[in-house]
Amino acid sequence: APAGPRQRFDAMISGEERIEPRDWMPDDYRATLIRQIAQHAHSEIIGMQPEGNWITRAPSLKRKAVLIAKVQDEAGHGLYLYSAAETLGVDRAELLDLLHEGRQRYSSIFNYPTPTWADVGAIGWLVDGAAITNQVPLCRCSYGPYARAMVRICKEESFHQRQGFEILHVLARGTPRQRAMAQDAVDRWYWPSLMMFGPPDSESAHSGKSMAWRIKRYSNDDLRQRFVDIIAEQVRALGLTLPDPDLAWNAERGHYDFGAVDWAEFTAVLKGDGPCNRQRIEHRRAAHADGAWVREAARAHAAKQADRAAA
Ligand code: FAQ
Numbered sequence: 001a002p003a004g005p006r007q008r009f010d011a012m013i014s015g016e017e018r019i020e021p022r023d024w025m026p027d028d029y030r031a032t033l034i035r036q037i038a039q040h041a042h043s044e045i046i047g048m049q050p051e052g053n054w055i056t057r058a059p060s061l062k063r064k065a066v067l068i069a070k071v072q073d074e075a076g077h078g079l080y081l082y083s084a085a086e087t088l089g090v091d092r093a094e095l096l097d098l099l100h101e102g103r104q105r106y107s108s109i110f111n112y113p114t115p116t117w118a119d120v121g122a123i124g125w126l127v128d129g130a131a132i133t134n135q136v137p138l139c140r141c142s143y144g145p146y147a148r149a150m151v152r153i154c155k156e157e158s159f160h161q162r163q164g165f166e167i168l169h170v171l172a173r174g175t176p177r178q179r180a181m182a183q184d185a186v187d188r189w190y191w192p193s194l195m196m197f198g199p200p201d202s203e204s205a206h207s208g209k210s211m212a213w214r215i216k217r218y219s220n221d222d223l224r225q226r227f228v229d230i231i232a233e234q235v236r237a238l239g240l241t242l243p244d245p246d247l248a249w250n251a252e253r254g255h256y257d258f259g260a261v262d263w264a265e266f267t268a269v270l271k272g273d274g275p276c277n278r279q280r281i282e283h284r285r286a287a288h289a290d291g292a293w294v295r296e297a298a299r300a301h302a303a304k305q306a307d308r309a310a311a
Contacts (some may be wrong), residue, residue: 081275124164
């Protein structure tokens with residue numbers, strides 16, 4: 001007898017074939033992808049705010065040009081990701097409404113403030129570094145449009161990570177005040193960057209299914225460990241330290257041990273009680289309202305084109 005759609009889907013997943021928009025897929029596979037891709041897209045556009053804060057105050061013309069390019073890349077990543085989500089049968093306008101109503105999430109990391117220029121360096125090094133660690137395996141995600149979007153995004157994130165590292169490297173070799181500013185930024189971003197990987201595996205509601213469907217390839221804790229192993233080495237090249245007294249090489253495990261993440265802080269940020277949650281969402285809603293005339297103009301233009309084509 002011919003295989004049913006579910007058997008075909010299962011065989012494609014276990015055979016490492018890509019699922020494409022027109023293929024049959026289980027409802028909960030579709031729902032999981034919409035949740036994760038929308039959250040990822042929202043993170044990219046909300047993630048423009050903390051660094052966007054420094055565009056008008058970047059310390060040189062060159063730094064300003066690089067920062068503008070980086071923030072524009074984030075907008076672009078948001079757009080590729082909304083497009084990937086739309087292949088699953090949702091509309092981006094609907095997803096934005098859910099974000100604005102607080103019914104879909106964005107990454108916890110973007111609820112922290114950027115009081116100094118060194119924060120731009122720390123975001124590039126730690127936040128983009130964590131993002132790459134999480135996203136490289138997503139290039140092999142079972143859903144084709146998401147996996148393909150990730151390939152280009154990862155290339156751009158690598159440039160972002162390098163520019164952040166270089167900012168910190170320069171500051172760490174600057175005046176005592178610049179060095180202190182770099183260390184302070186690293187101290188403030190280290191723990192929140194570890195939280196980006198999500199709750200511990202024992203608390204991760206979606207990991208089991210997402211790993212079975214090959215959306216996720218590694219668990220939250222495995223990726224967090226991989227990231228710590230990388231930054232524990234890189235911080236030495238910077239000549240700075242990580243604010244973690246328990247950070248130590250464990251030869252037996254072949255990994256760095258690290259301290260306990262404050263999961264109560266993570267939960268509070270997810271609930272909306274982080275330092276900048278309200279500001280971020282208000283700014284986003286205002287930006288959306290300010291853009292209403294652009295959407296209106298685009299609709300009017302499309303209608304005119306359609307009329308002309310019909311005439
Ligand atoms: N923040 O069951 P799990 C970037 C939620 S990088 C907020 O483990 P899952 C680049 C989770 O949604 C940042 N919420 O979930 C950039 C779930 O909520 P629910 C974006 C979080 O999905 C750099 C609940 O906790 N990257 O933007 C977080 O299997 C610089 C239970 O968690 C991505 O989104 C969190 N950190 O694993 C831009 C990567 N962690 O639905 C600008 C793609 C978990 O039960 C500047 N996403 N939650 O209410 C993923 O890989 C996964 O979704 C994880 C979470 C690993 C984040």
